[in-house]
Amino acid sequence: MQKFCINCRNAFWGGQHCPNCFGGGNVELLDLALPENQKYLPEMQIDVRPKYFARTAMMLVIFGSIMSLPVGVFIFFRGMSESGNVGLWAAIGLGTIIGITWGSIKLANWIFGKQMAEVPKEKGAQYD
Numbered sequence: 001m002q003k004f005c006i007n008c009r010n011a012f013w014g015g016q017h018c019p020n021c022f023g024g025g026n027v028e029l030l031d032l033a034l035p036e037n038q039k040y041l042p043e044m045q046i047d048v049r050p051k052y053f054a055r056t057a058m059m060l061v062i063f064g065s066i067m068s069l070p071v072g073v074f075i076f077f078r079g080m081s082e083s084g085n086v087g088l089w090a091a092i093g094l095g096t097i098i099g100i101t102w103g104s105i106k107l108a109n110w111i112f113g114k115q116m117a118e119v120p121k122e123k124g125a126q127y128d
């Protein structure tokens, strides 16, 4: 469950009190899912959105790097059944794995940068 601190505007994955404010233990964390806390959501967007964007990028990199392994192994075995050149097909298979992984990292970076473009760099000070 995602919680947030109304004092320092940081978001946390669970917990009772904010660890950042006044040495921890004084400011209670609010649950984002509860209806009575939904009114804080517009101002919390600054903190919450990058976390979801980063998670999307991470999932893309993980998915790309894991899925590249069977593709590379498939190309290796497919090539081995055609000819016995182990070195060549191992190099092509490894190259495919590295290529897909590198591509997914590049793509995740690009998507993350595009999504973060509309998020302001600086958080506004809270005076109320």
Ligand SMILES: [Zn+2]
Residues within 6 Å of the ligand: 005, 006, 007, 008, 009, 010, 018, 019, 020, 021, 027
């Ligand atoms: Zn706090």
